[in-house]
Amino acid sequence: MPKISNRGENAPASPIRKLVPFAEAAKKRGVTVYHLNIGQPDILTPEIGMKAVREADIKVLEYSHSAGIESYRRKLADFYGTYGIQLTHNDIIVTNGGSEALMFAMMTCMDHGDELIVPEPFYANYNGFAESLGIVIKTITAKIETGFALPPVSEFEKVISDKTKGILICHPGNPTGYLYSKEELLALGEIVKKHNLFLFSDEVYRDFIYDGCEHTSVLSLPGLDENTIMIDSVSKRYSACGARIGVLVTKNKEVYAAAMKFAQARLSPSTLGQILSEALCETPKSYFDEVKKEYDKRRMIVVNRLKAMQGVVTPTPNGAFYVMIQLPIDDSDKFCQWLLESFEHNKQTLMMAPGTGFYATDGLGKQEARLAYVLNEKDLHAAMDCLEQALKVYPGRTVNATADSKVN
Amino acid sequence: MPKISNRGENAPASPIRKLVPFAEAAKKRGVTVYHLNIGQPDILTPEIGMKAVREADIKVLEYSHSAGIESYRRKLADFYGTYGIQLTHNDIIVTNGGSEALMFAMMTCMDHGDELIVPEPFYANYNGFAESLGIVIKTITAKIETGFALPPVSEFEKVISDKTKGILICHPGNPTGYLYSKEELLALGEIVKKHNLFLFSDEVYRDFIYDGCEHTSVLSLPGLDENTIMIDSVSKRYSACGARIGVLVTKNKEVYAAAMKFAQARLSPSTLGQILSEALCETPKSYFDEVKKEYDKRRMIVVNRLKAMQGVVTPTPNGAFYVMIQLPIDDSDKFCQWLLESFEHNKQTLMMAPGTGFYATDGLGKQEARLAYVLNEKDLHAAMDCLEQALKVYPGRTVNATADSKVN
Structure with missing residues (x-):
């Protein structure tokens, strides 16, 4: 039997999805599982998007331009323009x-064996x-004690080698919800300028x-037009993850010309997804205001409930819809599995993403977990009730020294 | 300024699309351009597909399962079952x-530096x-004189090295339209078994x-379950290229488990595209009969017109909707550009894909071009009129020795 590739073997299984069988088993036992483990929002997709798809007069569902439908790209340029990004x-x-945007960025800018620094x-x-592209991820560690702020420039300098080709940030961050300040971005800008990254x-x-x-986009940073590549998506903006x-x-x-060669090789993105996304550009500002208000409410429910739990460290995130917390437990993989396998509170439990999956450094994240606050108020409270109870009875509970030092 | 990657630099620009600016210029001059250069069919997408999309009750356009919607996969298994492929x-x-299926297959089975044999x-x-994955393509050359049949096994054996991990065929072939016989596939099966590919x-x-x-799928070959990976798409089957x-x-x-890790990393394929494609599984057999009849008619128009042109070698393809021909010209890249830039017949011309883009071996394909017979009868005749006239006046016309030896 022919052997699969090393990259196929070494690619990590999704840390978020590997608990799925345990969640399914819990549901079969009649236990309600609150899914705080994935970033699939319950917010409605603006109706204007599907309306455009329904009304599109499509006789032949053709390829689009490899760079995307031009009228859609023009509307996108206008959209970013409203944020002061000139495109x-x-x-x-x-x-x-x-995902594909990031793949294109990586393959366009980096070769096999090149190093990418990721906080x-x-x-x-x-x-x-x-892994699929043979790119080596080098990390510097952001600390929960600072709310996952950008590590100091000196930390970057320590890991920069002649193999380093770039720095990748998630801004605001998944899993941390951390929003980089303009000062932090300017510091990053100086590093990439100095080292030609x-x-x-x-x-x-x-x-x-x-x-x-x-939010300050890297595209707005002065003097960095040659260095910066921005990845974006309609998935979260309009709760349209399935549009891809x-x-x-x-x-x-x-970079653009080289990325276009890879874009042409795969012909085009989804035409229906683009019709939907182009129409979604007309979404009124009030939609965002409401959605943000809703998430903000959820955020504060989760953060306040967590801060009230003894031994739990909860930075208050300024962006996204995740919070990365530290728990008074022996091992987050074990704990998250135990929540699904051996725990229930009023026939309910919750599913979280163990912290270890978000670290490349061995041993880090063992006391951490990521929660996505993508459920409604009532469900979030119920999930927090479960977590609170679970921490009281979990056999692997430990004393959390960080929490005791009152970082909260 | 940071340097792009070698793979970004080395990735070839699409040979099919690089003539686009010349076609656009021709159109601006008022010349009608018949596009025989791309595989975008004009056949209608069965209405049942868009109907399902229009009627889908989508409040939140969610991610699907990373492997695809289960009900769609079940229908696909049934679809292949009707062709005797048990899945x-x-x-x-x-x-x-x-395209993504092929990327996943390559990254799952092959590492950077591994060799892939492609006829x-x-x-x-x-x-x-x-190029994006660092995989080295090694070719063996199929000859127009044999209608692009599979080269003999001895040719494969010559290029197999300890770096060889696989053989890739396009079946039936783009650009040749060649349909591999069961005997040829069994011969391939023996090679991959013997060399563990x-x-x-x-x-x-x-x-x-x-x-x-x-058509015999490689999935139907006996004893090859561990070796074979099939790539397919709804793009051509239902004229739904834009579904992606x-x-x-x-x-x-x-292989499946490793490919799933890459599939999970990119979350999911297009939900709307899957709703459309699942509905398209119900397309009646009569649709295929009619479409095939239409393509067959077009095929014979093109083949017969080409065979009647002096110095043109035209194998009769048994599959797909392409024909790869040899022309009495000095250089197909020059000729295809000249057709758009300097030629017109009744204010019309045609666009073809130069043969060189389909060969890895330098110098091959210079007298060849690929034609996609995706236009209606009338347009195909008009395009053939143009080609016939063009060959009479093209300054780089040569004597075609192959054609003179009556391979037609």
Whole structure:
């Protein structure tokens, strides 16, 4: 039997999805499972999107332009313009989700064996993309004690080698919800300038910013047009994950031209997804205001409930819809499995994403877990009730020294 | 300025699309351009597909399962069952077009530096996928004199090295239209068994078979379950290229599990595309009969017109909707550009894909071009009129020795 590839063997299984069989078994036992483990929002997709799809006069469902439908790209340029990002449609490649945009960015800028610096904890699927392309992820560790702020520049300098080709940030962060400040971004800008690196910024949660904060895109940073590549998607913005429509945006013409060759090889992104996404550009601002208000409410429910739990460390995230917490437990993989396998509270339990999957450094994240606050108020409270009870009876409970030092 | 990757630099620009600016210029001059250069059919997409999309009750456009919607995979298993291919839905991963399926197959089975044998001429985009993954394409040359039949086994043995991990065929072939016989497939089966290789089969044109011939999938070959991976797509089957829905199918459980890790990393294929494609499974057999009849008519128009042109060598293809021909010209890239730039016949001209883009071996394909017979009868005749006239006046016309030896 022929052997599969090393990359196929080494690619990590999704840390978020590997608990699925245990959740299914719990449901079969009649236990309600609150899914705080995945970023599938329950928010309605604006009706204007499906309306456009329904009304589209499609006799032949054709390929689109490999860079995406031009009228859609023009509307996207206008959309980013409202955030002060000056673009033309020729800076944009429409992709099969943010995932493909990131793949294109990586393959366009980095070769096999090249190194990419990523602050950890980071979105676990970056591992799969890097592994498939032979790209080596080097991490510097953001600490829960600082709310997962950007580690100091000196930490980056320590891991930069002659193999380093880029830095990848998720902004605001999945799993941390951390929103980089303009100062932090300018510091990153200086590093990439000094070492001649690319700065990849995954900004798929750019529309979910709280506490009156503002999102600064890497594309707005002065003097960095040649270094910056932005990844975005309609998945979270319009609660349209199934559209599989993302974008790669760069003002670097060489990067754009090379990425287009890979885009042409796969012909085009989904035509129906683009028709939907183009119509969604007309979504009124009031939609975002309402959605943000709703998430903000959920965020504060989760954060306040967590902060009230003894031994739990909960930074208050300023963006996205995740919170990464530290728990008074021996091992988050064990704990998350135990929640599904051996625990129930009023015939209910919750599913979280164990922290270990978001770290590349062995041993990190063992006391951490990611929660996605994508459920309604009532369900979130019920899930928090479960967690609170679970921590009281979990056999692997430990004393959390960090929590005791009152970082909360 | 940071440097793009070698793979980004080396990835070939699409040979099919690079003439686009010349076509656009011709149109601006008021010249009608018949597009025989791309495989975008004009056949109507069965209405049942868009009907399902229009009627879908979608409040939140969610991610689907990473392997694709289960009910769709079950229908696909049934569909292949009608062709005698025994599958379950757990042998199928739904992908963003056949392109992504091929990417997954390559990254799952092959590492950076591994060699893939592909009979040339081959679908030009294989180069882009291989380049992005660091896979080295080794070719053996199929000859127009044999109608692009599978080269003898001895030719494969000559290029197999300890780096060889697989053989990739397009069956029936793009650009050749060649349909491999069962005997040829069995011979391939013996090679892959003997050398412990994977056999990747791109069967996206499997529904377009003429002259009473039958298509044998590699999945039907006895004793090869561990070696074979089939790539397919709804793009051509239902004239639904814009759906971007393909599949990777394999009974090798190790390959399936590893490919699923890459599928999970990119979350899911297009939900709307899957709703459309699932409904298209109900397309009546009469649709295929009619479409095949239409293509067959077009095929014979093109083949007969070409065979009547002096110095043109035209194998009669048994599958797909392409024909790869040899022309009495100095250079097909020059000729195809000249057709758009300097030639017109009754204010009309045609666009073809130069042969060179389909060969990896330098110098091959210079007298060849690929024609896609995806236009209606009248337009095809008009395009053939143009080609006939063009060959009479093209300054780079040569004497074609092959044609003179009456291979036609």
